[in-house]
Amino acid sequence: MNIFRLTGDLSHLAAIIILLLKIWKTRSCAGISGKSQILFALVFTSRYLDLLTSFISLYNTTMKVIYIGCAYATVYLIYAKFKATYDGNHDTFRVEFLVVPVGGLAFLVNHDFSPLEILWTFSIYLESVAILPQLFMISKTGEAETITTHYLFFLGLYRALYLINWIWRFYFEGFFDMIAIVAGVVQTILYCDFFYLYVTKGEGRSQLSIPT
């Protein structure tokens, strides 16, 4: 464990908590893509099945349980408790165009053709594009609540910190995982446009207006 990975995990945790609290406190999921949240729940489910087979550390297990719990709680709030505030008309990204290719790629490009490894690979590829429905929804509505932009900032920052963690691990431990790195680069690139807007326009505006 190094500082980049730890701050990366904490940034990820912050994003997940910010979103859950935003929906719970405002009792509204307006502007939030339920589809992205379903994809994240799918990412955590397919990646953390090893909770049932191996114990790595208390930290590892605790974080996985928190991530999975919060992901499903968020999906529940969006599609059940506050479904009246769910903006389905703008959350129209065709997620099957993400899940099917990613599923196929996981079968073709992986480290080992075992069920757990293929599911892990699927979760890595899926996570890199899981935010697209959310970014698509924001581009359609042309705006995002400030709290939603903070959520996206920390979510994008987490994988960027993981990239630094992988550079650190390659340099000091000779460890590298090509699949995770390539997917992590793609994932972080998808946020670049948002990062630019967040930094340049985030200050002092109540709504982040993205030019459609």
Place this chain on the structure above:
Amino acid sequence: LDSQTDKDEL
């Protein structure tokens, strides 16, 4: 260089 994968990362 072969890619190693230890699943201790989240």
